[in-house]
Amino acid sequence: MRNLKAVLASAAISLTLVACGDNDTTEQKKEAAPAKKEAVEQKAPEKVEPVKIGFVYVSPIGDAGYTYQHDLGRKAIEEKFGDKIKVSFVESVAEGPDAERVIMNYAKSDYKAVFATSFGYMNPTLKVAKSFPKVAFEHATGYKRAANVNTYLARFYESRYLTGLVAGSMTKSNVIGYVAAFPIPEVVRGINAFTRGIRAVNDKAQVRVIWTNSWFDPGKEREAADTLIGQKADVLTMHADSPATIQAAEDAGIYAIGYNSDFSKFGPNSHLTSSVTNWAPYYVKRVGEILDGSWKGNQDTWEGLSADMVQVAPFHNDVPQEVRDHVEQAKADIIAGKLHPFAGPINDNEGKERVAGGQTMSDGDMLGFNWYVEGVVGKLPQ
């Protein structure tokens, strides 16, 4: 056993070294533009220390999905605030103790703000925040806040509804496949919003869901997608982190709708559109507050189309003009508050009325979704 432990320990050390090596290269990249910096310094006589801001990512920035979108947000603040800030990031940080070490390291190294971008960073963030009251912490998708911890989340369901309109219009078999990660309210909300969108234009279509029970398992996502195709699905979408579903649709010659990012490069012939998350406006706003000293903790942000936090990716050529117009109209109506994806009457898929006509689901109800709306096949695993 001792032998095993020693080997594991040395392996862990070598992995850490590899990770550190990566860090160095990113630091070097940051340092690569000193000429520009000096030029500015010559103009301004007093030297202003840039405010240091750190990002913690759960997957590699090139994952073409969740983290990629956060990284676009990081690039947006770099562009906006230039050399007033110094931004660095650590990618592929496992949720749990590893995250705590990374966040702690930022806080110790005089970072003014840390953006922790994954749900599982919630408790580590709060723990570190307690010891560093002067550092501003921003945690994505969480629900616990503190005097120096804010949370933020996008109203994904709004763009899901819009892409549902597209799916409902494009299906011919009236079977739409949904590859989903875990049966938690966030994912169920997406399925329901998508289905509401589909049913708004096509009341014969049904949505079939397969749970992979993993955020990231390309093989299983592919199997799930192929299974749905085998059951006559002709439009697929997913709530999982790999492009496997899009690729399956591309190979089978059917349509697909992406999530988080624009996935068109994985399915040039199949990708209709995507429900895209845009973190840039939020990051620019918060970093601006940090720079002018107006940043406050204990705030929760849950914004959608109206704040441009979620978007719909450019359409495939096959999407007819009237469908595009419908999506644009629905988008305008959601922003204006005239349309809500979860405005009653809403029945669940067993026929029971859950939301009465004239009523709209509250944020709290939506955050706790544990039932399928009409149009989804099957029973939600409890």
Add this chain to the structure above:
Amino acid sequence: MIGFEVETLIAILLGVARGATPLVFAAIGELITEKSGVLNLGVEGMMLVGAVSGFITVVVTGSPILGFFAAMLAGALLSSLFAVLVLFLHTNQVASGLSLTIFGIGLSAFFGLGYIGTPIKGLQAIHISGLSDIAIIGPLVFGHDIMVYLAFVLVAATAWFLGKSRWGMILRAVGESHHAAHAIGYPVVAIRFAAILFGGAMCGLAGAYISLIYTPMWAENMTAGRGWIALALVVFATWKPGRALIGAYLFGGVTILQLNVQSLGVDVSAHLMNMLPYIATILVLVLISRDETKIRLNAPACLGKPFRAD
């Protein structure tokens, strides 16, 4: 509700073949390694290294054939590290194998960093005009990608090699009693080295199947535990190639069935169905362990034991 129509059934069976093929390659590779008396738990790591090298090769050269060869080479290279450790330095095989997996995960993630999110054109299923279009039988028999057929060829060749060929018997002799084999004059270390290299190459091929055909992309840890399933398969198959093939299709079949059951809306716990292959493996273990002669007949007696020629 759409029931199990013929087309659905064909789609299921095609899915099973795709899911089973990487398992067949990895399991056969590990089977040969274990038959020589070496337990290599690094299957997952070697698969990942194979997956990333195959992928990078295809991105650079555009040739899937070269990709598969690069993957086999990379898998064999990584396994040679393991071979040096256990054969010449006599390290503990379990610990070395586990660390090989951890090393492979890190190594593949390191080299693959720049290739995440790069799309490639995956190798498509073959299409023989005429034959592939025959109703039902066409897609089932002639509608797969080339590697699915190669897996069958590999299983047949391995069964012949172990059961009928002279070198196969020598390999088994080395695995049964390395001292006896050594006394007769067989080069135990060289034979084991070759078996480990073969195992590594097959695991690399299995990984490349995942990154080039199954889900044509690279992502960290994309084999997602299939290496461990392949290890379980070898035991499940009681070290017989034919049974490994059946086992791989059974394991793949249960996964696909589970997904179909889910999307048809049948209320069966997905977790329970996911456990089935492992429960089956444990059952087989219990059954074969009850009868000592059966273990003697199949499990290599020197499995996991270090060999010192003295």
